[in-house]
Amino acid sequence: MTGLLALLLVAALAGAAVWLYNSLIGLRNQVWSAWAQIDVQLKRRHDLIPNLVAAVQGYMQHERELFARIAAARTRALSATGAGAVGAAEGALTQAVGGLLAVMERYPDLKANQNVLALQEELVTTENRVGFARQLYNDLVARYNTRQQVFPTNLVAGALGFRPAEFFQTEAADRALPQVDLNPR
Amino acid sequence: MTAAEESPTSVGPAAGRPEPGARNLFDEQRRNRRDTWLLLAGFVALLAFIGFGFDLFVLGAAGVARPGGVPLPLPIAASGAALLGMGSAWVGYRFGDRAVLASSFARLVTADDAAPDVKRLTNVVTEMAIAAGVPMPRIYLIDEPDPNAFATGRDPDHASIAVTTGLLASMNRDELQGVIAHEMSHVRNLDIRKMTVVAALLGAVLLLSDWATRLRLGMPSSGNSKRRDGPSLGPLMVVLLVAWLLTVLLTPLIGRLLATGVSRRREYLADASGAELTRNPLGLASALRKLEAASAPTPRIHRGTAHLCITDPLGNAVNDREGWLADLFATHPPITDRVARLEAMAYRRSA
Numbered sequence: 001m002t003g004l005l006a007l008l009l010v011a012a013l014a015g016a017a018v019w020l021y022n023s024l025i026g027l028r029n030q031v032w033s034a035w036a037q038i039d040v041q042l043k044r045r046h047d048l049i050p051n052l053v054a055a056v057q058g059y060m061q062h063e064r065e066l067f068a069r070i071a072a073a074r075t076r077a078l079s080a081t082g083a084g085a086v087g088a089a090e091g092a093l094t095q096a097v098g099g100l101l102a103v104m105e106r107y108p109d110l111k112a113n114q115n116v117l118a119l120q121e122e123l124v125t126t127e128n129r130v131g132f133a134r135q136l137y138n139d140l141v142a143r144y145n146t147r148q149q150v151f152p153t154n155l156v157a158g159a160l161g162f163r164p165a166e167f168f169q170t171e172a173a174d175r176a177l178p179q180v181d182l183n184p185r
Numbered sequence: 186m187t188a189a190e191e192s193p194t195s196v197g198p199a200a201g202r203p204e205p206g207a208r209n210l211f212d213e214q215r216r217n218r219r220d221t222w223l224l225l226a227g228f229v230a231l232l233a234f235i236g237f238g239f240d241l242f243v244l245g246a247a248g249v250a251r252p253g254g255v256p257l258p259l260p261i262a263a264s265g266a267a268l269l270g271m272g273s274a275w276v277g278y279r280f281g282d283r284a285v286l287a288s289s290f291a292r293l294v295t296a297d298d299a300a301p302d303v304k305r306l307t308n309v310v311t312e313m314a315i316a317a318g319v320p321m322p323r324i325y326l327i328d329e330p331d332p333n334a335f336a337t338g339r340d341p342d343h344a345s346i347a348v349t350t351g352l353l354a355s356m357n358r359d360e361l362q363g364v365i366a367h368e369m370s371h372v373r374n375l376d377i378r379k380m381t382v383v384a385a386l387l388g389a390v391l392l393l394s395d396w397a398t399r400l401r402l403g404m405p406s407s408g409n410s411k412r413r414d415g416p417s418l419g420p421l422m423v424v425l426l427v428a429w430l431l432t433v434l435l436t437p438l439i440g441r442l443l444a445t446g447v448s449r450r451r452e453y454l455a456d457a458s459g460a461e462l463t464r465n466p467l468g469l470a471s472a473l474r475k476l477e478a479a480s481a482p483t484p485r486i487h488r489g490t491a492h493l494c495i496t497d498p499l500g501n502a503v504n505d506r507e508g509w510l511a512d513l514f515a516t517h518p519p520i521t522d523r524v525a526r527l528e529a530m531a532y533r534r535s536a
Contacts, residue, residue, distance in 0.1 A: 030318070037315060118301065124358070125308035132316035135464070140318075 020153050024162050027144045031165050034137040035083075038168065041129040042077070042090060048126055049074055049097070052119045056100075059110050063103055070096045083166035090130070091169070097127060134168045141165045210374055213454070217375035221382050224443070225278065228386045229270035231436065236266025238429030241422070277385030282337040282345055282377075285384050285493065289486050291325035291347045302353040309361050310346060313369040316462040322346050322372060331483040332356065332476055335493035336368040337381045344372045349483065356472055363469025366459035367495055374458070376451050380493050387440045444492045445516050452495075452518050453526065460530055470527035477520040492516040 053067055060067075073093040080089040101123065110116045145164040148157040239262035277284075294303055307324060314321045322338070325347035332352040338344035346368045356364065371377050456473075460466035476496045483498035491498055497517045 034318065037318075041315070114301075118299075118304070121301065121305055121308065125305075125312060128308075128312045129315055132312050132462075136316060136318050 016152075017156055020156055021160055024144075024147060024153070024157060024160070027140070027147055028162065028165075031137070031140045031144050034133065034140050038130070038133040038137055041126065041133045042086075045093070045097075045126045045130055046074060046078060048122060049093075052100075052123055055116055055119050056104065056110060059107055059113075059116075060103070063100075066096070066099055066103060070100060083168055087167075087169040094127065094130070097123065101127075137168050141167055210458075213374035213376075217379045221278070221375075221379050224379065224382055224386065225274040228274050228390070229267055231390070231432070232270030233263050233267040235429070235433060235436075236260070236263035238425070238433070239263075239266070242426055242429065273389045274382075274386065277382055277389065278339060278378075281381040281385030282339065282343070284388070285335075285337045285381060285490050286325055286345060286347060289327050289347065289490060291327045291345075294324040294326055302350075305358065306348065306353055306361065306365075309358070309365050310369075313362065313365045313462060316366070317369045317373045319344070319369065319373055322369075324348075326350060326353075327485055329483055329485045330354075331498070332479050333483045333486060333498050334364050334368055334495045335486075335490065336371045336377050337384075337493060338372065338377045339381065340375065340378060341372050344377060346372070349485075351479070355475055355479065359463075359465060359468035360472035360475065362463050363459060363465065363472045364495060366462040367455045367469060368459075369462060370455040370458040371451070374454075376455065377493075380451075383444050384490055384493060387444055390436055390440045449515060449518055453523065456523055456527060457530070460527060466527040466530040470524045470531070473520050473524050473527070496520060 049070060053070060057067060070093070073089070073096045077086070077089040077093045080086045101120070104110050104116075104120065110120075147153055148162055148164060237260060240260040294307065296307065298304070298307070303326070306326075310324055311321060319341040322336070322341070322344040323346075325345055327333075327347055327349045329349040330351040332349055332355050334346065334348040334352055336344060336346045346365065348364070352361070352364065371380070456469060459469055463469070473496070483494075486494060486498040494517075497515075
């Protein structure tokens with residue numbers, strides 16, 4: 001009788017462990033795919049920036065310093081590794097690009113140029129895509145980490161090899177996410 | 186605006202309305218899956234019942250020998266109607282989105298469409314798909330000056346978002362983002378499945394019930410009176426006959442009520458989770474105000490599709506009210522109320 005009870009108890013515990021393990025794996029895969037999405041969008045941004053700079057440089061002779069800052073930030077972002085370092089480098093790039101978008105507002109010639117407007121829209125959407133991919137990633141990381149820390153998952157998470165995931169941090173850049181209004185009406 | 190703030194009418198239904206965010210996404214999806222199945226099953230049962238009555242009172246089956254007629258051994262009409270119901274339920278589930286899109290003359294937008302407005306739309310949809318973590322839906326345009334938008338499909342992998350050209354022309358980027366985020370929430374929590382099935386079945390029900398009524402009324406009157414004199418129509422049969430006639434006559438109304446009941450509360454929820462995606466409730470609030478100002482009817486979006494849209498394309502005044510009557514017949518909550526809720530979210534965030 002006690003043997004049967006013990007057996008049932010073990011089976012229940014094993015079932016619970018399996019369920020916890022599977023739910024953690026599910027969350028971890030979501031975190032990973034969200035990270036992959038960020039990667040795609042960052043790559044897109046790195047490819048786009050030289051094109052945009054080339055397109056507007058001619059109109060903006062006085063902003064050499066700004067262009068140099070963007071180029072330097074891009075180089076640093078390209079060589080960064082690890083969620084924390086990439087986050088910091090990309091945050092700096094976000095701010096530099098946000099500065100460019102703000103400065104572009106001061107050049108009426110640019111607003112008349114259809115190509116520049118199209119490129120500007122590309123830049124805005126790229127920044128937004130990076131921002132939203134990061135938002136999803138961070139939300140998922142928060143859920144994944146909380147999941148590991150709450151009872152009873154915390155009893156098994158470490159033993160099963162789960163570690164808290166790293167947030168994609170971007171200093172003050174969070175609030176500086178450019179929300180440029182292309183055609184206010 | 187002020188009307189919404191002091192609105193004393195929001196007492197009754199507001200009390201029972203769930204606070205957005207109180208339920209999580211998983212619960213929403215499960216609820217919508219279950220509701221879809223109930224709707225489909227209810228539809229098949231309804232058709233079977235209508236067919237059963239047809240057997241009983243028109244063909245004279247199930248032992249009720251119609252004088253002068255041949256008693257049928259099997260409930261032919263009931264089986265036929267049930268089969269037809271299952272068939273159209275499946276078609277509605279599987280192809281309802283295409284029917285809805287075709288009925289509003291929507292055309293598919295391709296990725297290489299370079300018109301600035303369309304490019305911006307594809308970009309905004311991509312951004313919101315990323316934010317929601319769902320696959321990129323197909324995008325449709327409706328050539329129509331009145332601004333409106335809807336989402337349809339059976340799940341996030343088979344979803345479509347349709348907007349009118351008027352929406353593109355009148356919204357700035359933030360507002361467009363708010364509208365698309367609202368639609369993306371409908372996609373993510375599977376509202377689209379339930380709403381599309383309702384739209385598809387509503388169309389089928391209207392058609393079939395119209396048909397059944399005509400057949401019934403088209404019976405030769407001599408046949409009717411002959412049968413009424415017959416001894417076989419006992420009290421149970423009379424009750425059944427009345428219930429059947431009521432069902433046939435009321436089915437269109439029931440369908441309308443379903444469509445409105447399904448959509449009204451969902452709109453508040455989609456507004457809230459849309460704002461959660463953009464983290465900018467004011468974008469959608471401003472878009473809703475513009476949509477309200479342009480509340481001219483949208484002719485290309487038909488009655489059966491109204492409950493899918495972000496604002497009522499028919500411009501019904503009943504939407505502006507709260508209370509049981511509005512709960513029954515309005516497809517959308519009052520815009521002033523929706524705007525007020527979104528603005529309250531924005532102020533809470535900045536406080």
